[in-house]
Amino acid sequence: MPEFINKNVGPFVSHRRTMQRHRKSNQPTSPQTMTDFHYQLTGDYVHLPVMDNVPIYMGKIGTDPEEGITMLFVLPEIKNILRTGSTFLMDGTFAAAPSFNRECQQLYVIMGITFNTGFPIAFALMSRKTARAYNALFKWLLEIEPQWTPQTIIVDFERAAMVSQALWRKVGEFGMIETCTGHRNAYDIVHMLMALPLLPVDKVMEGFLSIRQFYTENVENSLPVESCRIFQRYFQYSKVC
Structure with a gap:
């Protein structure tokens, strides 16, 4: 039906490509490793991982190959659930985790259950899934919120x-x-x-x-x-x- 032909498709495609090039030129270089990503978030792009002007990136831990590397993000607005909540759901996902050339093994999510609803509190990018890696993560969370005393923790049976x-x-x-x-x-x-x-x-x-x-x-x-x-x-x- 000729009356529905868009005669401006050419200019639209051209403008879209221009916007894509402009967006790409202003984006950070894709990090190749988790350490590269850490340096970006604590260097030139430290202003990006914030919510309501409060940083959400807590930093990177990992002292040996068994612990690997863990990068922790905590949402400030609902961090108090760590202190007041009693039930927490913890699970790792592989599909949503950035690869970093297969260095990152999972995105580990910690959710607090309140009002019969799960609220995501913390996100951890982890290169290992060992007991030492999990222990280091939980120890870190206790340093961030010393009053975290969960009564019930729900986990998957990996x-x-x-x-x-x-x-x-x-x-x-x-x-x-x-x-x-x-x-x-x-x-x-x-x-x-x-x-x-x-x-x-x-x-x-x-x-x-x-x-x-x-x-x-x-x-x-x-x-x-x-x-x-x-x-x-x-x-x-x-x-x-």
């Missing part, structure tokens, strides 16, 4: 998910799929072992021994000798895992 995936892969590698398909109790044992990481640490071994007992009483005598040998290997692997 470690449990990794163990579960590893155990399920071994079912295929050990040739146990047919056994689990044809024997309901054998199938249940595999899934009970996959759920062990969800137990309190001091109850894991007790749970493992209970599963072994269930296997002895309900499965072992009904399986061929070779299948029993494979199950023993599987138990040994799950104990190490």
Whole structure:
């Protein structure tokens, strides 16, 4: 329909490209590492990470390779939830984290629950997901807000998910799929072992021994000798895992 043809498309595209070039010329150079990003936020672009004229970038920590690098951002307007809140949700995301040439492993978010709503309080770019890295992060938060005394912390079961995936892969590698398909109790044992990481640490071994007992009483005598040998290997692997 000729009457709807925009005769000014050419100039519009030209102006848009000009705006894009102008915007790009005023943007900081893309940092290649987390340390580069830190220097930008504490150097020429220190005026950018602010909210209501209050800096939100707290700095960078990490004293050794095990801790890695953590860059912490805290929102000032709701930081008081750290002091007054009792329930907190913590989770890491990979999709939203900047890569920095794959140096950054996750964006870790700490949310306070109040009025039945989660409010993001702190964001941490982390290059490691080790216990030392998390300990350093929480110690830092306590330095920022010494009165942070959470009563309940809700986290994802990342470690449990990794163990579960590893155990399920071994079912295929050990040739146990047919056994689990044809024997309901054998199938249940595999899934009970996959759920062990969800137990309190001091109850894991007790749970493992209970599963072994269930296997002895309900499965072992009904399986061929070779299948029993494979199950023993599987138990040994799950104990190490």
